[in-house]
Amino acid sequence: xxxxxxxxxxxxxxxxxxxxxxxxxxxxxxxxxxxxxxxxxxxxxxxxxxxxxxxxxxxxxxxxxxxxxxxxxxxxxxxxxxxxxxxxxxxxxxxxxxxxxxxxxxxxxxxxxxxxxxxxxxxxxxxxxxxxxxxxxxxxxxxxxxxxxxxxxxxxxxxxxxxxxxxxxxxxxxxxxxxxxxxxxxxxxxxxxxxxxxxxxxxxxxxxxxxxxxxxxxxxxxxxxxxxxxxxxxxxx
Amino acid sequence: xxxxxxxxxxxxxxxxxxxxxxxxxxxxxxxxxxxxxxxxxxxxxxxxxxxxxxxxxxxxxxxxxxxxxxxxxxxxxxxxxxxxxxxxxxxxxxxxxxxxxxxxxxxxxxxxxxxxxxxxxxxxxxxxxxxxxxxxxxxxxxxxxxxxxxxxxxxxxxxxxxxxxxxxxxxxxxxxxxxxxxxxxxxxxxxxxxxxxxxxxxxxxxxxxxxxxxxxxxxxxxxxxxxxxxxxxxxxxxxxxxxxxxxxxxxxxxxxxxxxxxxxxxxxxxxxxxxxxxxxxxxxxxxxxxxxxxxxxxxxxxxxxxxxxxxxxxxxxxxxxxxxxxxxxxxxxxxxxxxxxxxxxxxxxxxxxxxxxxxxxxxxxxx
Numbered sequence: 001x002x003x004x005x006x007x008x009x010x011x012x013x014x015x016x017x018x019x020x021x022x023x024x025x026x027x028x029x030x031x032x033x034x035x036x037x038x039x040x041x042x043x044x045x046x047x048x049x050x051x052x053x054x055x056x057x058x059x060x061x062x063x064x065x066x067x068x069x070x071x072x073x074x075x076x077x078x079x080x081x082x083x084x085x086x087x088x089x090x091x092x093x094x095x096x097x098x099x100x101x102x103x104x105x106x107x108x109x110x111x112x113x114x115x116x117x118x119x120x121x122x123x124x125x126x127x128x129x130x131x132x133x134x135x136x137x138x139x140x141x142x143x144x145x146x147x148x149x150x151x152x153x154x155x156x157x158x159x160x161x162x163x164x165x166x167x168x169x170x171x172x173x174x175x176x177x178x179x180x181x182x183x184x185x186x187x188x189x190x191x192x193x194x195x196x197x198x199x200x201x202x203x204x205x206x207x208x209x210x211x212x213x214x215x216x217x218x219x220x221x222x223x224x225x226x227x228x229x230x231x232x233x234x235x236x237x
Numbered sequence: 238x239x240x241x242x243x244x245x246x247x248x249x250x251x252x253x254x255x256x257x258x259x260x261x262x263x264x265x266x267x268x269x270x271x272x273x274x275x276x277x278x279x280x281x282x283x284x285x286x287x288x289x290x291x292x293x294x295x296x297x298x299x300x301x302x303x304x305x306x307x308x309x310x311x312x313x314x315x316x317x318x319x320x321x322x323x324x325x326x327x328x329x330x331x332x333x334x335x336x337x338x339x340x341x342x343x344x345x346x347x348x349x350x351x352x353x354x355x356x357x358x359x360x361x362x363x364x365x366x367x368x369x370x371x372x373x374x375x376x377x378x379x380x381x382x383x384x385x386x387x388x389x390x391x392x393x394x395x396x397x398x399x400x401x402x403x404x405x406x407x408x409x410x411x412x413x414x415x416x417x418x419x420x421x422x423x424x425x426x427x428x429x430x431x432x433x434x435x436x437x438x439x440x441x442x443x444x445x446x447x448x449x450x451x452x453x454x455x456x457x458x459x460x461x462x463x464x465x466x467x468x469x470x471x472x473x474x475x476x477x478x479x480x481x482x483x484x485x486x487x488x489x490x491x492x493x494x495x496x497x498x499x500x501x502x503x504x505x506x507x508x509x510x511x512x513x514x515x516x517x518x519x520x521x522x523x524x525x526x527x528x529x530x531x532x533x534x535x536x537x538x539x540x541x542x543x544x545x546x547x548x549x550x551x552x553x554x555x556x557x558x559x560x561x562x563x564x565x566x567x568x569x570x571x572x573x574x575x576x577x578x579x580x581x582x583x584x585x586x587x588x589x590x591x592x593x594x595x596x597x598x599x600x601x602x603x604x
Contacts, residue, residue, distance in 0.1 A: 089523070107519075136557055137524035158523060159598070160553035160568035165591045 005121040008036040008052035010044060011083070012061045016106075020056060020083070020113065027114050041069055044078075051078070053121045056113065059084035059095065067094050074099035074197045079120040083113060092134035096188060099195030102126040103134070123197075123204040125185035132158040135184060144187035153180035182210045190216040251418030252359075253307075255411050259358060260303045262407065263351040267292075267299055274344040281342045283335055288344070291330040295348050298323045302356040313364075316356040320368055323352035327372065331379040339383055340392045346376055350404045358411055365408055369401050456482045481546055483510050500529050500565070503538050504554055511545035516552055516569075518545065523557040529601055536584040537565050537599045540577055544597055547571040562602035571595040 007024065011017045017037050024032045035052050038044050040061055055078045059065055073080050080100040084091070087105040095103050101120035104112050105128065112128050119126035127135075132154045135146070146154070149170070156166040157177075167174040186205040189198040205211045275292055282288045302319045305311040327349035334342055353368040376397075380389055459482055462468035468475045501522060508518035529537070544567040545552055552569035572593045580586050588597040 087521075133521060133523045139524065155557055155559070155564065156596075158521075158557065159555045159564075159566035159596070161596050162591065162594070165589065165594070165596060168591065169589055169596070 004031055004033040005054060005118060006033050006035045006052045007054045007056060007117055008038065008044060009034065009056045010038050010041060010061070011056070011058040012039050013058075016058070020109070023110055023114055032114055032117055041066070041073075044073075054079045054081055054101075054117045056081050056083050056117065057100070059086060059091070065091070067091065067098055070095065070098035070100050071193070071195060074195050077196075079123075079197060081113070081116050081120050083109065087130045087133070089134035089137040092130055093138060093140075096131070096134075097192040099193075099197040101197055101201065102128065103131050104128050105130040123200040124208070125182040125189075125201060125205060125210070127154075127157070127181045127185050129158050129160070131185070132181070135188065142191060144184075144191050146184050146187065147180075150180045150184040150187075153177050154184055157181060179210060183215070186211045187216065251421070252415055255414050255418075256306050256358070259355055259407065259411060260306070263299055263348075263355045264303070266351050267296060267348045271295070271344040271348040274342070278342040278344075281335060281338060282333070284333060287333050288330055291326045291333075291345060292348075294326040295323055295345065295352065298326070299348075299352050299355065302352055306355060306358065310359050311356060313360065316360060317364075319356045320353045323349040324368070324372055324375065328375045328379065331376055336383040339380060340389065340396060343376070343396075346372065346396065347400045350400055354404045354408050358408060359415070362408070362412070365405070369404065373397050373401065452486070456486060477546065480510055480514065481542060500526070500534050500537065500563075501556060503534060504541055504556075504565075507538055507541045507545060508552075508554065511548060511552060516545065516548045516550060518548075518552045518554065520554045521556075523555065526556055526558050526563055527561075527603060529563060530582075533582040533584050533601045536578060536580075536582050536586075537601065540565070540586060540597060540599045541567065543575050543577050544569050544571065544595065547575045547595075559600065562600060564598055564600045566596065566598040568594060568596050 009017050009020055011020070021034055021037070024034050036044070044055065055073060057066075057070070057073070057080050059067060059082050067082075070080055070082075082095045082100045082103045083106065084095075084103070085106045086092075087107070092103045101123075102116040104116050108128050108130060112126075116126045116128065135154055136151070136158055152170060153166055156169055157163065161169065163177045163181075164174045167177045170177070182205065186202055189201045189205070202211075202216065206213055272292065275288060279285045279288075298319050302311075302316075305315055305319070327345035330345040331339055331343055349372055350369055353365060353372075357365045357368060377393060380393055383389075459468065459478055463470065463475075463479075468478075470476065470479075501520065504520055508520060511518050541554065548569035548571055550570055552567060555564075555566050557564050557566075570593055573595070574588060574590050575595060575597070577586050577588060577597060582601075583603075584599050584601045586597065586599050588595060590596070
């Protein structure tokens with residue numbers, strides 16, 4: 001990778017911003033370059049620097065959940081990686097449905113955030129354990145149908161095994177494990193509300209041979225119904 | 238949930254019986270009443286074929302309506318679609334009747350009203366009232382087109398009173414029976430709840446006794462050895478036994494058959510002890526989990542205790558619903574395989590080890 005991926009952080013707690021910046025700095029390949037930090041959405045894209053490839057977005061700014069702002073960010077051409085203290089499956093699903101590329105809970109940050117940013121920049125699927133959990137917990141009628149193998153790979157990944165261990169457990173290669181998990185993610189990108197980020201992810205998944213066009217259910221747009229639904233409140237409400 | 242189910246079923250069974258009774262009434266009326274009149278007056282119609290076709294349309298509407306109400310309460314769209322078809326067939330039959338004889342040879346008015354009773358039975362009462370009013374007005378309009386004298390008006394009012402009155406009475410009767418069935422079911426439920434509470438109390442008492450017996454076998458001898466000085470707290474083996482017994486005590490205290498999500502509760506109690514040793518334990522669940530019976534829960538928590546006791550610095554416990562059961566898994570840095578309890582009580586146990594990380598899974602199936 002010749003050019004590093006540029007990233008902006010939107011986060012209202014400076015100590016977290018500093019932590020994320022240190023993970024980015026300590027990446028041995030220096031594959032990611034931090035170009036902007038902002039404490040709220042209005043600060044994004046303001047300034048002389050070119051807009052970042054990927055936005056690391058804290059989902060709770062000044063005590064308010066901002067999942068409903070993701071579609072606007074995606075429409076403006078940003079790839080969004082949500083980074084949140086929440087791991088409630090309903091919030092994870094809403095975030096992904098709104099067009100975020102990946103969801104990294106704060107517990108998963110050191111292990112997954114840089115990788116998730118790189119995957120998002122390439123429009124490739126990235127599935128953290130909290131995402132796997134949300135997919136396994138999904139009970140919505142409009143959820144995509146996962147194959148037995150995809151479900152099993154997601155389950156073992158959620159349980160905490162490494163992908164190599166999941167492969168051993170299922171008697172398949174680590175690469176096939178990635179394939180199953182990515183395919184499950186791509187199926188999710190093909191459902192719910194439409195978003196350019198989801199289209200890009202799907203197109204890339206087809207190009208990479210992760211999924212065949214025939215395996216994707218036709219778009220079911222619930223955008224109108226979703227827009228009228230009030231967004232999820234703060235936890236505990 | 239479980240306590241309300243018999244009630245809902247009981248009340249639902251009565252309601253279904255009332256629905257079937259109404260279907261028989263409506264179908265019987267259309268076949269014998271309306272069909273009989275249609276055949277009796279066949280010479281009077283300008284086109285018997287057209288009247289017969291309208292009779293068939295009405296029969297189809299009644300069939301569709303019956304299927305709908307037997308499958309559950311229909312939404313307003315399908316219910317009103319059937320009602321409007323019946324109204325249209327009835328009005329068309331009236332329009333096609335010979336002038337001056339419309340009321341005498343009208344077979345359709347009653348059938349349309351009964352069809353509406355059938356499909357609107359469990360909807361708002363005002364919907365049926367609107368339908369019957371619309372139908373009365375439609376017939377009146379046809380009669381006025383043909384010319385309305387005093388005899389006709391009297392005949393119209395007589396038929397209106399007779400047919401609408403009967404239809405309203407049946408709809409009101411079914412509504413009253415529905416309410417009565419609900420009350421009967423509620424009475425049955427409270428009786429069921431009393432019996433269930435008594436049974437639960439007995440189960441809890443038996444469980445307490447079993448816990449006390451379990452402590453007699455495991456924790457009490459250890460405490461006795463410590464008190465007598467035969468067990469040395471400085472000995473690593475003794476400390477391990479203490480850790481296991483502490484975990485078991487906590488689990489027994491946390492056990493309670495009436496706590497929802499009690500398996501999660503018990504796993505938390507087991508994790509507590511490991512956390513005191515400095516092991517970071519994460520417990521996560523995915524999706525709604527099935528209830529696991531106490532005996533199977535005990536096997537699962539025994540697996541948890543074995544893994545957590547061997548964990549060096551971190552452990553992850555997850556609970557996920559799988560087809561007809563639950564998969565409880567443990568990933569911990571144990572450094573190797575762990576002696577796990579044998580599969581029992583419908584719980585299958587497996588483990589795999591990679592580079593010092595242990596993965597163990599206890600899977601319980603309800604079948």
